[in-house]
Amino acid sequence: MRQATTKNPASKPQKNPVAPRARITRIPATELFPVIEQGLWPAKATEGESFPVRATVFREGHDALGVEAVLIDPEGKEHMRAYMQDVAPGLDRYEAWLMPDRPGDWKFRVDTWSNPYATWSHDATIKIAADTDVELMLEEGARLMERAAAGKPLPAGSRKQKAPSKEDQAVLLEAAALMRDKESSPQTRLSAGLSSQVRSIFRHSPLRELWTRTKTFPIKVDRKKALYSSWYEIFPRSYGAHRDDEGNWISGTLSEAAKQLPRISQMGFDVIYLTPIHPIGFTFRKGRNNTLEAGPMDPGSPYGIGSDAGGHDAIHPDLGTFDDFDAFVAQAREHDMEVALDLALQCSPDHPWVKDHPEWFTTRADGSIAYAENPPKKYQDIYPLNFDNDPEGIYQAVKDVVLKWIEHGVTIFRVDNPHTKPLSFWQRFLADINQTNPEVIFLAEAFTRPAMMRTLGAIGFHQSYTYFAWRTEKDELLDYFKEVATETAHLMRPNFWPTTHDILTPQMTTGGPAIFALRAVLAATASPSWGIYSGYEFVENVQRPGFEEQIDNEKYEYRPRNWEQANQFGLEHLLTLLNSARDRHPAFQQLHRIQVHETSDPRLLCFSKHVPAKFSPTGEDDTVIVVANLDPHNEVIGSATLDLSKLGATVAHGSMGSRINLVDELDGQEYQWGEHNYVRLNPYERVAHVFSVRSTEK
């Protein structure tokens, strides 16, 4: 087991027993964030939104170090480099923010280096003040200026560096000369090496010694709408639906639905989401309120997809033709809206695939095709695809379906229950579609446990429904806002919905228009993506007994509404104001940088969002503050305490203390707030303040 000692070591360099990829760098950067599954899956980022990079960085001994986060664009070019700051002193945790400017496959890494200028500045300041080693320290400072001017780090053989500009070189060499000028006092000579000019040069062109880089880690950058979007959900068949003279229902159509696009667009929504528009099966069709026996006039659930009229690639004949669909898409685009289609990968027993590809389903021991079950519950109107039978055949069929709708102008898919299909299917599928159609966005409708929800995001879904609808108390709301903004932002982008056609929580059933207003304010301000299900304007709040969804659910029947009365509760107006505030304020359009502020009452909630000028599309700071009364029945009077230091906004300091000027985006009223602020919110007048901070200097 022993090895003879080498008498002349220098002549026999040993083999390094550590594999190159596993070697720690000279100045270590460890525990990098955001890194998912050892960097095998890219972390999420969005064009025009900054995101945090973190690393644990430290070195041997006392010398100073430099840490930079480096963003690399899809072409492999260094796009941005930012100094990382120690954000947890004692724990050596460093952070910087980077911002990609376009979609694509980006990367980041962390550069670390020894900072001889910082080391020298620190030591020289102390020693010259103590009259110790004065000449030595000044001479070493002068030599450092010379090396910096020549771009020559130590030790020899280090990574080459670009020498500073001619102007900077001159500044450095002059400083060196002054430091050697024994006619001057030591303090004067030292000052030459510590001047703001010299410090600035070392800041923007540091002399990086022992410069090492970490591996790169992938970042998938998506277009802005993946992060920032306002959804409006409709069942097209309800639009224009009516009874004929004999009392029989006549379906609504895509063309009728298109007539509401101007109204929806005017409210500021930019995604129009259509529940499935495909032919609906007849076998075991569900009746009104999910009854097992459908009446002859019942249109069936649009999620029971497929009949003789076609499957996922067809349009229900009642709704119109592909020409009608194309016209719908064109009108949506005219109103700056994108069309989102439901992708519900399941079949009615009447779906053409059942006949053409029985092998895509599960065959029972008795030769029958298995319907959906969660014993003892049976869903005989639905045949689930078995993705492990002929996976390649199913994969291509689904791809054909999606590509067909993309050809017809669909740019967003709302995927129904993705968590009941294999994740390996989705990962491949989303990458595949995004390879040819990088603009296409997929929203995951997975109301399930956190691990599945996060992983669906991590493997490629662009947006995710969330637990927002079930977060009702102050602390759980604020914790959740922070969670989606800081803990899981690299894994999934949240989309907040107060209700959907499947979800009507107990909270929404009492409290009337106030709770609908409140939940819209919270969803629209706490998450850059949010959405409502049409009819929200009418405070449709009655549950089907025993179920947390609406009675007389639109899934099983026509629900025409009188849109002329859509503002009867003022909600149309509120939705418009909310989307308008979102449009004007970059702080609402991003996920990161949320701060919670204290209030005096558990029913009062306060948070703020902020974009620094450097990362703002306007080039200016943007700060918004939301104060809401969670009680839809009672006026609450209390106070909100702003942590002004964490607000991000410019604060005016005067004889009256620190003040900021606010304007309420919901009614235009102006306020001046300080640290402690009186709040009165009466749900019958207003459920919340949605403040923006006005620049104090203008």
Next chain:
Amino acid sequence: MRQATTKNPASKPQKNPVAPRARITRIPATELFPVIEQGLWPAKATEGESFPVRATVFREGHDALGVEAVLIDPEGKEHMRAYMQDVAPGLDRYEAWLMPDRPGDWKFRVDTWSNPYATWSHDATIKIAADTDVELMLEEGARLMERAAAGKPLPAGSRKQKAPSKEDQAVLLEAAALMRDKESSPQTRLSAGLSSQVRSIFRHSPLRELWTRTKTFPIKVDRKKALYSSWYEIFPRSYGAHRDDEGNWISGTLSEAAKQLPRISQMGFDVIYLTPIHPIGFTFRKGRNNTLEAGPMDPGSPYGIGSDAGGHDAIHPDLGTFDDFDAFVAQAREHDMEVALDLALQCSPDHPWVKDHPEWFTTRADGSIAYAENPPKKYQDIYPLNFDNDPEGIYQAVKDVVLKWIEHGVTIFRVDNPHTKPLSFWQRFLADINQTNPEVIFLAEAFTRPAMMRTLGAIGFHQSYTYFAWRTEKDELLDYFKEVATETAHLMRPNFWPTTHDILTPQMTTGGPAIFALRAVLAATASPSWGIYSGYEFVENVQRPGFEEQIDNEKYEYRPRNWEQANQFGLEHLLTLLNSARDRHPAFQQLHRIQVHETSDPRLLCFSKHVPAKFSPTGEDDTVIVVANLDPHNEVIGSATLDLSKLGATVAHGSMGSRINLVDELDGQEYQWGEHNYVRLNPYERVAHVFSVRSTEK
């Protein structure tokens, strides 16, 4: 950007756009633990100690899954396979414990699969009870038995499996026949598929469908002493040191120190640690109590290494010869002790390297060699090596030094201040030494910030000094015990020291023998590795004014002690009892599985450790409970509340409630404890109970 739809999809398989290593598996296992730096560095484990493996596992839909942690030995053979259990329901976090049985480069991975038997059992039980699909479920069960008997998972083409044994096949096929026996009742037929025999077969030979495996991640397994060791530190020169007739000091020797080995061994210590034994420099030698002017009789600090008599590869002439050293090692081995040597990589100005290799140091602008500094402090007696100058030359020289001591029987090195040398040096060096000498253990003396301490462990140090000496209050002690046992066990192995020659905390300076006893109990019971600095027996507790180390420090002078009086405070006896209890109880010899129990008083602390029979060298459960009074001045009467469910021990349930039988390892007294227990600890009688739980059934 668009792609034409493929009309005949099955005939044109698309290229999978996801790189193979980045593909999510069919049933995902994510967030594996222990994984360090994306698996580039191995996690720590120890022969004969079990360690936890964790993963987040989930799947689509409702079907059941199986999760196994798999341990792979250095030859690549599957050594152990353990079912992982969901330890955080709702969060899908699974855990199992694995145990390697010898040192080497091991690996682990996680296997996931669909569990058709569990799915069928669940569904069949519900449906047959509800009289639904009875024949269908029984027939599908019978087919499942047949597939299991043949080892044929679905879908076709799945990973091949070993068919069960002939006996098991017979059991399965008989169950299939019974399930098809329409003469019997459905419940009877169902029972045939759910019998304990059938369940046992599916447990040990499961039919694994859709079986996938994660990547493997590295585990470095070290020998047991890396984890479990009891250190005793000495300055050999103090042993036999005396004044001659003229009052001049005569140094002690290795031979004299060897005479104390029987006493030290009798106390149960198994590592004898020698502070540096090399020649000591004269230039700027430090005098008594760290004074700058050494007197002619002052022996200097053994950390000021190197003189004309030699450097790190030499023995101080006062201490003896290599023959004496070899004899010391031999005697230590006779007493079952290993010798640990200090490795302090720094030089006195008189070190031979300074003359022979001035390029290994830093040369100042004035041509002088830089001494150690932390401005404004100067350490002129020490020249630090500059590891960036001729790194290969220094590397080989240090390697030669260490290999020489290994040749002379040193198996452990206590590395002085490793955090002032590059981590890249250590990572390569430790891997290199362990490649030829895997038995050699390195202890990192890095009293610095957590990131550096953990990373030194992660890149190869086998043991680490810790913050134990500075954790004095109940909550901070218990938090720290849990931290080292559960949060950082895969990164570093703790070694708890109440004092060292450099450390005498304020807490130790009052409280007399009681605090010395208490801290020994805590160190010896809470950490599998612990150590004391010789003289601990004498309660040497006076600080040098202004410094948290002993006055008249042995670093700067001879400190002969009268070992015949070493038990004057009873500490020799206590140390012996502690090491003896450690020797008898596997629970003390491992790091994991610590539980904290409540007490009624902030001065009372209670924790337990446990080894389950499966992982115990004795083949039997072992549980120990420590109850300590942290107040060295006052008796405390209170209570300890045991969480019996978390204790691990077998609990007897009788008319008096749940009871366990305890014996106090420190005095042999027996106790019977239940959930709530009276505690009285008087520091003048005993500072703690060190209980072991007696098996109730024997």
